[in-house]
Amino acid sequence: MCCVLRRLQSKLPQISFEILAECKHTRARTGILHTPHGDIETPVFMPVGTQATVKGLTQRDLAEDLGVQILLANTYHLYLRPGHELIRKHGGLHRFMSWPNAILTDSGGFQVFSLSEIRKIREDGVVFQSHLDGSTHKFTPESTVDIQLAYGSDVLMVLDECPEYPVSHEYAREAMHRTVRWARAANDHFLCRIAEMETRHALFPIVQGSMFSDLRRECATALLDLDTDGYAIGGLSVGEPRPLSLEMVEATEDILPRPKPRYAMGVGMPAELPEYVARGIDMMDCVLPTRNARTGSLFTSEGRVIIKHARYKDDEGPLDPKCTCYTCVSYSRAYLRHLFQSGEILYSVLATRHNIQRYLDIMREIRHAIKSDSFPEYLRSVRSASDEAE
């Protein structure tokens, strides 16, 4: 009962989105996402800090050196270790990990479906075994909201079911409908919870529907009712061919409300970033820049560098001559290769730093191109460079 009244009050925007410029020929737009932990220039790429750390970088490196305005943390991992109650007790994730800027957390759904070997989907949630110690846990639409509020996330995600690829239309439909029901339950619970809180948070529902355009459109339409502060597109990067991922984003572009931010979860490769932006996406995240850095695959303005290759053994040049990051300004490819071959921690530190910088530089180029009315040309140049590389 109390919730109904409070619900009205709480419809003040928890985060707000301001569009500054739009491309005349594509769906690209640039703007600012205002959050309780600072403004975020969009389109934005969010580095992934799975366990409350972007592997290898200090929070100072991220915020001050790289200028990261928002990062993503994983609800599933932090729930299992160190636990959301501990994080709440320590004043939330921002304080626990000493991060001054915005945080987006996923709902844990994706990890339950990808990491947990034993899981059981029920109408009211999902029961799963921890990949760490085999203990049994249950996530519900309500509990994952509570967990994320314990973290103090600026942007929360609803619990969703992310089917593997490929899957039948029938199963995808069933899972999509469950995702919509869960989104409603999560949102109801979220509105009650934040009505009692002084801090501000936003909850994004997630469009699912596997690789079926009709299901994705049905899902997006159903989620519109929730009138949330933003919308996410999930179920991508699950093994489907790359063009299909873009097609699925296109499928709902005209349904999702233009004034709200749209977040494509778990994408993408450097050349794909402007492709998503061209399809109306404002936010993206991916483990690629950080994971690939650690395994020796570095993204540069001149293409990919596989640092272990013998050709770099004696290479005195910087990793990327056009990059201004600490790694490129201070060290040679030969030194980075030496660190990689020696299994040194500093390799991961320097490589991650560069790859994140590369992604942020691409996002800066994209925002600049949209503002200066040259995004279509920029997109063409990325496509032709990408074709040449293949």
Added chain:
Amino acid sequence: MCCVLRRLQSKLPQISFEILAECKHTRARTGILHTPHGDIETPVFMPVGTQATVKGLTQRDLAEDLGVQILLANTYHLYLRPGHELIRKHGGLHRFMSWPNAILTDSGGFQVFSLSEIRKIREDGVVFQSHLDGSTHKFTPESTVDIQLAYGSDVLMVLDECPEYPVSHEYAREAMHRTVRWARAANDHFLCRIAEMETRHALFPIVQGSMFSDLRRECATALLDLDTDGYAIGGLSVGEPRPLSLEMVEATEDILPRPKPRYAMGVGMPAELPEYVARGIDMMDCVLPTRNARTGSLFTSEGRVIIKHARYKDDEGPLDPKCTCYTCVSYSRAYLRHLFQSGEILYSVLATRHNIQRYLDIMREIRHAIKSDSFPEYLRSVRSASDEAE
């Protein structure tokens, strides 16, 4: 022939040592070691950068944040990978690893004796198998000088034989005499080489003699003839009881020339640092702060913290309340424990940062105590704190 003439010219000091204050009651002194890559306040602790990297820290962290004025790199490791010729080609170790301050390199002798399973000592050097690929190599007194000059080290070490502990007096004597002969050969070669060079370098011979005072005194006396810019005491931290290490340093204190810097190799624990200084030592190095950091053992002003202990799980306090390092200022024990338990790279980065800071803080305290004429009191306070901890 040319060498004889050049030898005279080259007797200009390659590095110089200036004593600023001496303790009236112990052998402690504080001063400045002037090197081609900056001045070093002594007594100094040198972090170990085995593979041209202090594990987990960037060169900027080391030089700018921590104020490290000199670090140590390992001749053996860098000779095997990436190779001294590559490093020479890249303008030496300073440029290769982008390190602006001084570098001291060991001779590789210690690693040959501790890492290589198959080695054969001959009069002219030591033949050994690489621990990386089993390939056969030979170090001679002359070749290790050449390798270190290829690195461009500010301070080079002579090839020495470091016998295991315990060893017979007979074998220790034989090894010590070989070490003296090698030191002479190394120094002759060094003087010829640097006579032709524009850059400045210093070579330190190493006092050996296992745990026999008479042999150590005989060795130090013999090395005096070389009139080098400094002297090292090696063969410590090889498994002997801690008091014996200090006794061995004491044994030669009155023989080694007072105006020259003295370097105790491979020591020590935090509480031991002032003990060595009290015995006339100006330079020390050890893998303890960096290695222990990575394995979860942290040195604080209040004693050791084993970060995995459950008592730190919920500990919101800083690792060391008295420490001003980035780790202590920014993160809690609970967060560090979480990173450690999760096997995160950032744990090693932050832990190493703190442990190095702790060692440098101790050295600052020592220098201040000597200058302010309170070193004996300082030493007593360290001893009583150390007794309490036991």
